[in-house]
Amino acid sequence: MDLQHRHFDALIIGAGGAGLNAALRLASADYRVAVVSKVFPTRSHTVAAQGGVNAALANVLPDNWHWHMFDTVKGSDYLGDQDAIETMCREAIPTVYELEHAGVPFSRLENGKIYQRAFGGMSQNFGGEQAARTCAAADRTGHAILHTLYQQNIRARTHFFDEVFAVDLLRDEDGVALGALVLDIATGEPLVIEAKTTLIATGGYGQVFRTCTNAFINTGDGMAMALRAGLPLQDMEFYQFHPTGVAGKGMLITEGARGEGGYLINATGERFMERYAPKALDLASRDVVARAIVTEIRAGRGCGPQRDHVLLKLDHLGADVVHQRLPGIVDICRVFQGIDPAEKPIPVFPTAHYAMGGIPTDRAARVVAPARHGPEEYVPGLYAAGECACVSVHGANRLGGNSLLDILVFGRAAGQDIERYLSENPNHRPLTANHLEPALARLARWERQGDGEPVHVVKADLRKLMEDHCGVFRDHDTMTQGIEKLRALRARVESARLQDHSRTFNTARIEALELDNLVDVGMATLATALAREESRGAHSRVDFPERDDVHWMKHSLFWREGDRVEAKPVRTKPLTVDSFPPKARVY
Amino acid sequence: MKIRVYRFNPERDTKPRMQSFEVAARPGMMLREALLEIRALDESFGFRHSCGEGVCGSDGMNVNGVNCLACVTPLADLKEPVEVRPLPGRPVIRDLIVDMSQFYEQYRAVKPYLIRTEPLPEQEIRQTPAERDRLDGLYECILCGCCSTACPSFWWNPDKFHGPAALLQAWRFLADSRDQATDERLDALEGPYKLFRCHSIMNCVEVCPKGLNPTKAIGKIKELMLEKAV
Secondary structure: OOOEEEEEEEEEEOOOHHHHHHHHHHHHOOOOEEEEEOOOHHHOHHHHOOOOEEOOOOOOOOOOHHHHHHHHHHHOOOOOOHHHHHHHHHHHHHHHHHHHHHOOOOOEOOOOOEOEEEEEEEEOOOOOOEEEEEEOOOOOHHHHHHHHHHHHHHHOOOEEEEOEEEEEEEEOOOOOEEEEEEEEOOOOEEEEEEEEEEEEOOOOOHHHOOOEOOOOOOOOHHHHHHHHOOOOEEOOOOEEEEEEEEOOOOOEOOOHHHHOOOEEEOOOOOOOHHHHOOOOHHHOOHHHHHHHHHHHHHOOOOEOOOOOEEEEEOHHHOHHHHHHHOHHHHHHHHHHHOOOOOOOOEEEEEEEEEEOOEEEEOOOOEEEEEEOOEEEEEEEEEEEOOOOEEOOOOOOOOOOOOHHHHHHHHHHHHHHHHHHHHHHOOOOOOOOHHHHHHHHHHHHHOOOOOOOOOHHHHHHHHHHHHHHHOOOEEOHHHHHHHHHHHHHHHHHHHHOOOOOOOOOOOHHHHHHHHHHHHHHHHHHHHHHHHHOOOOEOOEEEOOOOOOOHHHHOEEEEEEOHHHEEEEEEOOOOOOOOOOOOOOOOOO | OEEEEEEOOOOOOOOOEEEEEEOOOOOOOEHHHHHHHHHHHOOOOOOOOOOOOOOOOOOEEEEOOEEEEHHHOEHHHOOOOEEEEOOOOOOEEEOOEEOOHHHHHHHHHOOOOOOOOOOOOOOOOOOOHHHHHOOOOOOOOOOOOOOHHHOHHHHHOOOOOOOHHHHHHHHHHHOOOOOOOHHHHHHHOOOOOOOOOOOOOOHHHHHOOOOOOHHHHHHHHHHHHHHHHO
């Protein structure tokens, strides 16, 4: 086959907030940057982030980054790496100003400064009164940020490969990243992008669960690429269920709705969060609220004819606040529920939302993996940022408003470190046919003809399996069965077949490649969830209800080969301040 | 429910055809879900989609003659048989998937990014709530293309007329109190085509799934041009 090769200084896979912020930095510094995205960049899932981005600007109430850091460490249930968390909380402030300068239309206060709203888990003075730390553009913050970053990349003349699917990473014998084999979706032609550095910024994998807030494209492509390249994934058992998805459908109702004063009630009309988080109430951490909702429903206090959801009340806030601060939520309720949330409460249920785990990185966004000298050796030339990465700022549970922050801070950090790497490694390394072989074989596998199960059937079964066996509450028996079933399902993927082998914009082929990815990250999630015998953050074991700092204050690592799970230490030492030692987590 | 979809695969077909499918409608079902069921019956059927809630702008298409996003279009609101075609006026790549490159080119042509000449402050550039309110109805555009591909002026002169989506962006930055390139932006829109081919037919307003009003934005640009000329 006559394979075309292109050469760049940096290859960025994924055009969400992390990828675009890295690209912007590099393109502005005149490096040759290729951004490969399987969808047109503004379709990336960052666009759907609603609530906002945290930064201790102190525009509304007193604030400083050290308080933000405390909240994030506590929110992580002490599993977050404190050096990375310090970096993120300090960098939050210049990052938000930079976004504002780039054109993000943040909502404003009377004095012209950026508006900040209350969000779950955010406090003043190390666990005191509720903080106002979340900067927002109404409830379309992700949209505003993603479009602004794309626009600035147009200005910087970043080279975009739109609707191009990354098949696999390319690495040489020394493990150095050489770029990726990609597939032009429109033509069906493979293409080799050789790059001196590669950044994986492919986002999350919520599509592995049946009911989720994630877009159709969130299939864990980058995480699975890392697994196939022999790298581990970290902390995959920690998957966040957002407390307020639209019941039965999954669309997200931002936590900003509660930040503006909304609250949850059960079938008796009781404001039940009083029993679970007497101080923070509805603005307790997401894992706490999600578990409270499921507990209420299990106790028979759910709403509706099936008693299968609770209600989020906003009608007391007045139409002005609801329509001005939450216009996107009004749209979602109108379209999918036929109600105006300023008049009627919204039926909600916890929904699969966000991966805390991912490709392990350090705070410069360099991918790290255990090697001869220690548990965190750099993989030369390879970076990861955003939801697909685990720099471990979220630990066992992410606070609202910290995910946009994560992608922006560590996307930019990746750009910065790539600049440094390029100045030290100015030349392309040789790429041979051997390096390409596994990636081409993966493409060829879906060319097999003949009868076999269709991809969509296997995918639907996978999503049901993950929901049934790895949901909000977990236990040993359910997950053991889940793993058995997932092994059987993996065998079904091997014998599944595409019926349509045409080249031009073959969406079936892309979905088949995505299914490969989903199965691998699904196994990583189940295997690590079964291994961790404690409850911490989003990971809630019925059979091990307590947090166990003696045995489990450590990160998990999962390898694809043999579905192997190992552990590595948590970095409890920040950069310039004292550590926050583990404490009981009460809200 | 009977749904007729536009089919064209350039590797097999010399000309497009319509194909009928029967889909069992459920209460609250959106068109996108019906199209996914069609794809389950025939995996070769291609269309773009992603977020499923009207924010990513992938699944713009022409349904019963009107452009819309499939994911926020309730099946129950549609007249049978439902005729689903690609967005009009764009080259078809396959089935409902059209080539949007010219649309994106027009978008880039209006320099859709904030331009500042003065040095930046250390903190935010101050902007009053009233100044910020001027951006409402402008920044929410998701680039789905429903408006421009519903615009006769865009069909006739896609290479010269910028089209409603791009012009909405032009006004979004002209309207931003932080932007400092007003003259440059207005100069770039001079001439008989880029801006002035808008004849206020209002198709764009009718179809915008986000409820935005490009015609009004275009009117504001024209007003500003007049002001500057005087």
